[in-house]
Every structure is written in structure tokens, then in C-alpha cells.
Amino acid sequence: MPELPEVETTRRGIEPLIVGKPVVALDVREKRLRWPVPAQLQALIGLPISAVRRRAKYLLLDNERGSAIIHLGMSGSLRVVATSVSPQRHDHVDVVFDDGTCLRLRDPRRFGAVLWSRQPLRHKLLRSLGPEPFDLEFDGAYLRSRARGRRAAVKAFLMDSRVVVGVGNIYASEALHAAGIHPRRPAGRVSQARYEALCEAVREVLSQAIGFGGTTLRDFASPDGEPGYFRHALAVYGRAGEPCLHCGHTLRQETIAQRSSFFCPLCQR
DNA sequence: ATGGTCCCCTGACCGC
DNA sequence: TGCGGTCAGGGGACCA
Structure with a gap:
């Protein structure tokens, strides 16, 4: 969740x-x-x-x-x-x-x-974690250097907690769409300029979602019992078959690294 | 090191 | 209304 x-x-x-x-x-x-x-x-x-x-x-x-x-x-x-x-x-x-x-x-x-x-x-579970998305060291140059030589899909790379923490399956799809990067593109084949855009997209998506109290798909509730309202602002997650808000092309859903991934095949390259 | 696969568990939903 | 199949926001463990 x-x-x-x-x-x-x-x-x-x-x-x-x-x-x-x-x-x-x-x-x-x-x-x-x-x-x-x-x-x-x-x-x-x-x-x-x-x-x-x-x-x-x-x-x-x-x-x-x-x-x-x-x-x-x-x-x-x-x-x-x-x-x-x-x-x-x-x-x-x-x-x-x-x-x-x-x-x-x-x-x-x-x-x-x-x-x-x-x-x-x-603790073993925390000591190898990468930077927080809002840390200064998390930037395009950092992502580019960590991605060098890596052939795994950029979406899996972005969700790797040793690279950066906190980006799960919803917001990985959202950030890649906002940055115009195809989720299947090998991480090592994304330019630094595009990683800078991705870094900004991650921060933007996460901070907006925090502002909305998170995303409730089925059962998330905050401690006051309220659902999160960011679901209504999702651009791609859960919208397969619907039009891309950016270009109108039909959004796709595919499995990448065992997780459902949503993207626009036209404006994400 | 890297990348791919499997699995933990319950509940919701969909088609029949 | 019941039943079986499918899927789900995470991520550690294990394998090649």
C-alpha cells in the first residue's frame, strides 16, 4: 500500500x-x-x-x-x-x-x-538505503553515475532502494511519464539531462502526493481515517486504455520487473 | 555486483 | 449467491 x-x-x-x-x-x-x-x-x-x-x-x-x-x-x-x-x-x-x-x-x-x-x-534493513528523494545529493548527475553500465529497465532502477528510497510502483510510473522516459529503457542509456528531468519529476510527484494526503487505491487511510486524494491526480497509474493527458495516445499497461507499469508509448521514449 | 524470479498473506473484484 | 481465478501500493531471499 x-x-x-x-x-x-x-x-x-x-x-x-x-x-x-x-x-x-x-x-x-x-x-x-x-x-x-x-x-x-x-x-x-x-x-x-x-x-x-x-x-x-x-x-x-x-x-x-x-x-x-x-x-x-x-x-x-x-x-x-x-x-x-x-x-x-x-x-x-x-x-x-x-x-x-x-x-x-x-x-x-x-x-x-x-x-x-x-x-x-x-540496522541491516536501513544501512544500505540510498538517499531520500529530497536530499541535495539526489540529482541528475547522481542518477547518471549510479546508472552507468546498468542494463535493467529504468523503472526497476528507480524503484531500487539502494539508488533512491521511497519511489514505489505508483510514483515510478508517474515520474517516468512526467519526465517522458520509457519505463523499459535500460537505465544506463538515459542521458544526464533526462535524469535531471526525472529527478525533478520524482520530487514534484511525491510532494504533490504528500499535499493530497497520499494515494488511496483501495484501502489506504491516514491516521485520521481520511483516504488520500492523489488518486484523482494520477496521470497514468491505473489508466491503461485511457488517453494520455499529454498527447492523447492510448496508455498501455505492461509488466516490468514483476510489477504493473503504466506508460504512454508515444510521449515516453 | 547485477538482474531475474519467487514468495510471504488477505481481500477485492470480475466473469461465469 | 457462490466459486475460482487474478491482481494488489513492498521488498527480502535466493539463484545464475
């Missing part, structure tokens, strides 16, 4: 509701997520949450001992609710605060994860 805009929307939603609140208990009703929820998560108990950070699509709940690392996978969402509200099916984990509220993780497909690390940025 969530790409960077949805995770950032979630972060912004929960941050003001949980920072500074002491954790008094955990309720792990289902520990079989992508990896078992570890006993070390107990390190949350007894101290306040000091910050809610995001790195790539990971959310970090900090206290002075370390961080809970939360990934929402394909179907995860977080809400802050009164602890008295009965958990629904697939509500797997509650982080319970001292004011009668809790942070509740729902994840029907259980592709998500809740882990603990004293130094999360050095």
Missing part, C-alpha cells in the same frame, strides 16, 4: 498525537508479521516517545533507549485510538500510552514489520 507519501502522511498524522507520551504497555495480538515481533520491543515501555522519524518507508518511534522500526508493507496502517475501542480483525499491535490512547497497527496481509533497534540507521 504505502509509498513514501503515504508513510509521510502517516508520520505527520501520528507525531502530534504520540510524541512526549509515556508508553505504559504493549499489546501484541499477532506477532507473525513479516518477521516475528521481537521481545525487545518491550524497550518502549516506561519511557515517552521522543520523536517520530521516517527513513525511506520505515517509521521510527524513538525513545532514549533506541527505536521501534515500523514498516507498513503493502497493507499496513496506523491509527491513534482510545484503548477502549475494541481491536478489529488484523489489528495486530497496540502501543499503549498513559492517557488512555494507543497507537494501533492494522495490517491484513502481514507484509509489514515491527522491530526494535538501539541504532536504527545502522
Whole structure:
């Protein structure tokens, strides 16, 4: 489900509701997520949450001992609710605060994860991640140099979290369309000038999506229960057979690197 | 290193 | 209304 805009929307939603609140208990009703929820998560108990950070699509709940690392996978969402509200099916984990509220993780497909690390940025899952799309080092020259010699499709390259983080299947299609680059073009055969356009397109698409509260295709909801409204602004994703908003040619859907990809065969080259 | 494939799991949707 | 097939926003693990 969530790409960077949805995770950032979630972060912004929960941050003001949980920072500074002491954790008094955990309720792990289902520990079989992508990896078992570890006993070390107990390190949350007894101290306040000091910050809610995001790195790539990971959310970090900090206290002075370390961080809970939360990934929402394909179907995860977080809400802050009164602890008295009965958990629904697939509500797997509650982080319970001292004011009668809790942070509740729902994840029907259980592709998500809740882990603990004293130094999360050095955790195996986070230490090899590429730059954030809004970092200064992420630019056309950077993309060009990372792509040199690579024959994989540029769409797969753009979705490789060692290259840049946070660009998932929706926004990869959208950014490539905005930049006029064919998703199947080998990454090593895209010019620096076009990578500069792609870099700008990624930032534009992601920041617009954050402004709309993310994209809800079927079930994403932000912590306040609102869907994301960027779906209505998608130019290509999910629009196969419909006209390109740029040139009018019929949009195509093809599978590239095991993922559905949407593009205009006329204005993307 | 790079690229390709498979898989974890549940739910929604579509055609019959 | 039921049933089977297909697909889904992520990404680690494994293979050549």
C-alpha cells in the first residue's frame, strides 16, 4: 500500500498525537508479521516517545533507549485510538500510552514489520538505503553515475532502494511519464539531462502526493481515517486504455520487473 | 555486483 | 449467491 507519501502522511498524522507520551504497555495480538515481533520491543515501555522519524518507508518511534522500526508493507496502517475501542480483525499491535490512547497497527496481509533497534540507521534493513528523494545529493548527475553500465529497465532502477528510497510502483510510473522516459529503457542509456528531468519529476510527484494526503487505491487511510486524494491526480497509474493527458495516445499497461507499469508509448521514449 | 524470479498473506473484484 | 481465478501500493531471499 504505502509509498513514501503515504508513510509521510502517516508520520505527520501520528507525531502530534504520540510524541512526549509515556508508553505504559504493549499489546501484541499477532506477532507473525513479516518477521516475528521481537521481545525487545518491550524497550518502549516506561519511557515517552521522543520523536517520530521516517527513513525511506520505515517509521521510527524513538525513545532514549533506541527505536521501534515500523514498516507498513503493502497493507499496513496506523491509527491513534482510545484503548477502549475494541481491536478489529488484523489489528495486530497496540502501543499503549498513559492517557488512555494507543497507537494501533492494522495490517491484513502481514507484509509489514515491527522491530526494535538501539541504532536504527545502522540496522541491516536501513544501512544500505540510498538517499531520500529530497536530499541535495539526489540529482541528475547522481542518477547518471549510479546508472552507468546498468542494463535493467529504468523503472526497476528507480524503484531500487539502494539508488533512491521511497519511489514505489505508483510514483515510478508517474515520474517516468512526467519526465517522458520509457519505463523499459535500460537505465544506463538515459542521458544526464533526462535524469535531471526525472529527478525533478520524482520530487514534484511525491510532494504533490504528500499535499493530497497520499494515494488511496483501495484501502489506504491516514491516521485520521481520511483516504488520500492523489488518486484523482494520477496521470497514468491505473489508466491503461485511457488517453494520455499529454498527447492523447492510448496508455498501455505492461509488466516490468514483476510489477504493473503504466506508460504512454508515444510521449515516453 | 547485477538482474531475474519467487514468495510471504488477505481481500477485492470480475466473469461465469 | 457462490466459486475460482487474478491482481494488489513492498521488498527480502535466493539463484545464475
